[in-house]
Amino acid sequence: MAIRIETRDPGKAGIRKSVETYTRMYPDYADAIGFYGAVMDVQQQALCEIECAADFSGMDIEGSLRRGSPLLDPAALEIPIRELHGVISGVCSVVEQREAPGFIPCKELLEWDGLAEKGFPETRERLLRGAEYAGKGATDTALLASVIWESMMPFYRKCAAGIQDGIDHSLWQKGRCPICGTGPLMGEFRQEDGLWLLECRLCHTLWNVQRAACPFCSQGLEGSLEYLYLEDYTSYRAYYCRSCGLYVKNVDLHAAQRDAVLPLDNIVSELIGLDRAAEQEGLKPA
Ligand SMILES: [Zn+2]
Ligand SMILES: [Zn+2]
Numbered sequence: 001m002a003i004r005i006e007t008r009d010p011g012k013a014g015i016r017k018s019v020e021t022y023t024r025m026y027p028d029y030a031d032a033i034g035f036y037g038a039v040m041d042v043q044q045q046a047l048c049e050i051e052c053a054a055d056f057s058g059m060d061i062e063g064s065l066r067r068g069s070p071l072l073d074p075a076a077l078e079i080p081i082r083e084l085h086g087v088i089s090g091v092c093s094v095v096e097q098r099e100a101p102g103f104i105p106c107k108e109l110l111e112w113d114g115l116a117e118k119g120f121p122e123t124r125e126r127l128l129r130g131a132e133y134a135g136k137g138a139t140d141t142a143l144l145a146s147v148i149w150e151s152m153m154p155f156y157r158k159c160a161a162g163i164q165d166g167i168d169h170s171l172w173q174k175g176r177c178p179i180c181g182t183g184p185l186m187g188e189f190r191q192e193d194g195l196w197l198l199e200c201r202l203c204h205t206l207w208n209v210q211r212a213a214c215p216f217c218s219q220g221l222e223g224s225l226e227y228l229y230l231e232d233y234t235s236y237r238a239y240y241c242r243s244c245g246l247y248v249k250n251v252d253l254h255a256a257q258r259d260a261v262l263p264l265d266n267i268v269s270e271l272i273g274l275d276r277a278a279e280q281e282g283l284k285p286a
Helices: 011-025 027-049 061-067 081-096 106-111 120-129 141-161 262-271 274-280
Strands: 184-189 196-200 206-208 225-230 233-241 246-252
Touching (some): 011 027, 011 262, 027 081, 027 141, 027 262, 081 141, 225 274, 233 262, 246 262, 262 274
Antiparallel strands (some): 196 206, 225 233, 233 246
């Protein structure tokens, strides 16, 4: 049976409302929620202004999925540099409004060769690989990598939005995104029926995996997933597999009966220490 999954676009108003809701739910983390909300605001604005450069017409979507190939090569998607710089400026100005020791001024960042027409493909390739980042004079390399990653996101999300509806998820059910092949940011048990969905770190497409087996390893033994959670935050769990040592954080919306903006749940679950707890178990993010 075909499985269709809708990836919601919360829109600017939806993001603002969610930021308020999450701030009310987790007042201790208001700062971080507000910060990422402002980044999402920039991304939503960009989504209104950019076009997808990939052409999916005539593509054999079903054939690709059956072969196990994602529909898009993330290293090959055309990203117009001028437009990318526009988004980076926006994200940068959000960062600059906060204390960000070790971050370089936006102007300097935009002049860096690694973000010029010629150097960007290599920068992107390193980020996609998850390589340690050596950017222009920034000591906070993780923050710099995040700024560039979050600025690339709208270009992938825009393309994904044009093709998501055509996907029969029963043909996929793997541990990486059917559209761009990137790993998950986080997962949810869907509110209406508890179906397990993962959200892509890059294009933010939702896709379905089965609960019975580990989606990340080829061993994928039935029932091999276990989970850990923190006492005061039982709706967040990290599901992991002993065989491959990978984990993915998850929020149970079916039990909580609430909507979610998973990037905000990702931040809250990190701040409460769920990733730390998983890492102490020797696990790595999927
Ligand atoms: Zn993706
Ligand atoms: Zn596994």
